[in-house]
Amino acid sequence: xxxxxxxxxxxxxxxxxxxxxxxxxxxxxxxxxxxxxxxxxxxxxxxxxxxxxxxxxxxxxxxxxxxxxxxxxxxxxxxxxxxxxxxxxxxxxxxxxxxxxxxxxxxxxxxxxxxxxxxxxxxxxxxxxxxxxxxxxxxxxxxxxxxxxxxxxxxxxxxxxxxxxxxxxxxxxxxxxxxxxxxxxxxxxxxxxxxxxxxxxxxxxxxxxxxxxxxxxxxxxxxxxxxxxxxxxxxxxxxx
Amino acid sequence: xxxxxxxxxxxxxxxxxxxxxxxxxxxxxxxxxxxxxxxxxxxxxxxxxxxxxxxxxxxxxxxxxxxxxxxxxxxxxxxxxxxxxxxxxxxxxxxxxxxxxxxxxxxxxxxxxxxxxxxxxxxxxxxxxxxxxxxxxxxxxxxxxxxxxxxxxxxxxxxxxxxxxxxxxxxxxxxxxxxxxxxxxxxxxxxxxxxxxx
Numbered sequence: 001x002x003x004x005x006x007x008x009x010x011x012x013x014x015x016x017x018x019x020x021x022x023x024x025x026x027x028x029x030x031x032x033x034x035x036x037x038x039x040x041x042x043x044x045x046x047x048x049x050x051x052x053x054x055x056x057x058x059x060x061x062x063x064x065x066x067x068x069x070x071x072x073x074x075x076x077x078x079x080x081x082x083x084x085x086x087x088x089x090x091x092x093x094x095x096x097x098x099x100x101x102x103x104x105x106x107x108x109x110x111x112x113x114x115x116x117x118x119x120x121x122x123x124x125x126x127x128x129x130x131x132x133x134x135x136x137x138x139x140x141x142x143x144x145x146x147x148x149x150x151x152x153x154x155x156x157x158x159x160x161x162x163x164x165x166x167x168x169x170x171x172x173x174x175x176x177x178x179x180x181x182x183x184x185x186x187x188x189x190x191x192x193x194x195x196x197x198x199x200x201x202x203x204x205x206x207x208x209x210x211x212x213x214x215x216x217x218x219x220x221x222x223x224x225x226x227x228x229x230x231x232x233x234x235x236x237x238x239x240x
Numbered sequence: 241x242x243x244x245x246x247x248x249x250x251x252x253x254x255x256x257x258x259x260x261x262x263x264x265x266x267x268x269x270x271x272x273x274x275x276x277x278x279x280x281x282x283x284x285x286x287x288x289x290x291x292x293x294x295x296x297x298x299x300x301x302x303x304x305x306x307x308x309x310x311x312x313x314x315x316x317x318x319x320x321x322x323x324x325x326x327x328x329x330x331x332x333x334x335x336x337x338x339x340x341x342x343x344x345x346x347x348x349x350x351x352x353x354x355x356x357x358x359x360x361x362x363x364x365x366x367x368x369x370x371x372x373x374x375x376x377x378x379x380x381x382x383x384x385x386x387x388x389x390x391x392x393x394x395x396x397x398x399x400x401x402x403x404x405x406x407x408x409x410x411x412x413x414x415x416x417x418x419x420x421x422x423x424x425x426x427x428x429x430x431x432x433x434x435x436x437x438x
Contacts, residue, residue, distance in 0.1 A: 012353065017258050043414050049425035052386045075424065080386055087397060090390045094352040233352035 005060045006030050007076065009116050010053050011097040015041070022067065023051050025059075026100055026116055031108035035061055035068040047073045054080035054093055054120050077117075082124040088238035089123045092130035095233035096120065096137050102227050103141050111144050131239040132204050132212065135219050136196040142170065143197060147226050151194055162190045167222045183218050185211075193218075209240070246272070298369070300345035300362050302327045310343060317341045320377040321369065323395065325349050325388060329381060339379070344369065349387035350394055358394060366395075370404060377405040384411045 008025035011032075016022050019041045025033045040048035050057055051070070056077040061068040083093045100116045119137035123130055142148045148170040154162050155169070156177030164173050164182040172190055173182060185193070188207065192215050195203035207215075216239065224230040241247060246268065254264035271279045295301070296308035303309070310316060310330070320341035324330055330343050346361045369375065380395055382388035392408055399406050412430030413422055422430070 044417060044421075046421060046423045049423045054386070078425065081425070084386060084389045084393055087390065087394045090350075090393065091352050098353045232355040236350075236352035236355075236357040 002063050003060060003071070004030070004063065005058070006033075007056065007058050007113075008033070009097075009100075009113065009120065010051055010055045010057065011101050011116070013051065013053060019045075021048075021051065023070065024101060025057075026104055026108065026113055028110050028113045032101070032104040033061065033068055035070050036064075037070040037073075050075045052080050053097055054078075054083055056117060056120075077121070079120040079124040082126075083120070086126070086130075088240075089126070089130045091233065091237045092134040093120060093123050095134050095231055095237050096123070098231050098233045099138055099141060099223070102231070103145060109144070112141065115140055115144065128201055128204065129240050131216065131237060132196065134237060135212075135216055136199060136204070138219050138223055139193065139197050142223065142226065145226075147222075148197070151190065151197065161187070163187060165190065165193065165218050165222075167218060167225055170222060170226075183214075183221070185214055185218060189215055189218075213239070295345075299343050300327070300347060300365070301330055301343060315340075318372075318374050320379060321366075321375055322379040322381050323366065324381050325383055325391070329383075333381065341377075341379075346382075346391065349382060349391040351387045351390075361391075363395070363398070367398075370399070370402060375404065377407065380406065380408045384409075 006027040006029050008027040010023055011026050012024040014022045016036060019039050021037045021040050023035055023037050025035060027033050037047065037051050039045050040051055042048070047070070050073045055075060056079070058074045058076055059070055060072040062071050079093075083089045096116060096119045100112065104112050115137065119133055122128060122133045139148065151162070151172045153160055153172075154174040154177050155166075155171040156173055159174040159177075161174050162172040163175050163186055164178045164184045165171075166173065166179060166182040168181050173179060178184065188211050192204065192207045192211050194200075195207070196215070220230065220234055242250065249268045249271070250261070250264045253259055253267050254261050259267070271282070292304045293302055294304075294306075296303045296306070296311055298307055298311045301308040301310065305312075317340050321344050322333060322339055322341060323344045323346060324333070325346050325348060327345050330345070333339055333343075344362070344366050346363065346366070348356055348361055350356060350358060350361065370378070378395075378399060380392045382392045396406055396408075410433045412426060412433055413419065419427070
């Protein structure tokens with residue numbers, strides 16, 4: 001299969017030599033792919049603008065020993081143009097693609113691909129707060145990876161009156177089953193996590209700033225626990 | 241693997257940007273095989289550059305003195321500052337001979353994914369310079385890529401409350417290019433930034 005075609009979202013770029021770039025792509029069917037895009041830093045390049053981060057492209061790649069080579073690119077969606085016009089959305093989108101790169105480094109599925117596109121699309125539409133879209137993306141990505149199993153019931157007694165979240169196991173517990181190392185978020189906090197996970201945006205919008213802030217902290221902590229290293233972008237994210 | 245100093249030279253050259261292991265080996269052997277004068281001249285220049293070259297305390301451009309030649313030039317306009325990402329960009333703009341104001345080098349672009357935020361750039365120094373009432377315009381000349389555009393967005397928001405004209409370099413079709421080969425985004429930008437001619 002020297003040549004193959006796939007849809008992909010550009011998640012990262014690195015300079016290579018004088019005029020080339022290495023692009024990291026999250027593809028729909030081939031997982032995470034690193035490919036060389038030749039000559040894209042020249043002003044005369046026809047495909048350079050299409051291979052900027054946050055863009056969704058339909059591309060043809062030539063399989064290489066270490067890195068593939070981009071041979072053709074067509075743009076499917078340009079979320080980057082809208083996102084970079086708003087600094088808070090840019091910082092959130094940067095965290096989304098950094099997380100996507102980490103989540104899909106070893107193994108990926110089309111669910112991860114669709115999730116990233118959904119998050120970038122939501123950020124470009126400006127219908128919800130950018131930090132809430134980011135938290136929703138991170139929780140769903142953790143769930144797809146199997147790191148959040150059930151947050152509807154207490155892990156100990158199956159009670160639905162849950163108040164704390166364990167940043168070691170990604171589970172929730174009630175007042176009496178709360179384990180050491182769990183973070184007490186209260187009923188509102190756990191409901192907020194649930195709303196972010198299922199995309200219940202009216203409920204997300206009703207959460208107060210203190211609840212949002214404590215849930216964001218828990219999401220970041222749990223992400224760091226699972227990925228073994230925090231995301232660099234998170235400290236630059238502008239939160240409401 | 242080579243022995244001793246040869247391998248050390250290859251390793252050191254391989255640490256330079258854009259130089260891979262094979263290129264490092266080629267450069268190392270070229271330096272070893274060439275006249276010793278050439279290699280020693282290179283070593284002297286490297287040492288001299290590292291000792292003498294520093295960053296201008298006003299604009300951040302490379303300079304051999306405390307302030308660069310542009311900041312010290314009395315003929316330059318004091319009313320406008322062109323903000324660039326890198327010292328190399330100053331050279332490119334100077335070649336056009338279109339701008340006679342002063343510069344400010346940010347030292348990069350905002351890129352959260354590699355841990356560079358506004359605090360890692362020379363933005364506070366820019367704000368300090370802008371407190372001078374003589375400055376009336378800031379021209380943003382960041383790269384037309386994602387990080388450059390995001391940096392421009394951040395600066396536009398930051399400078400929005402100041403009574404200073406903020407402008408951004410136009411982007412569009414390259415001179416000498418054919419319209420049919422232009423990519424969609426560049427052509428779109430060219431339309432957005434079209435200017436009235438009558």
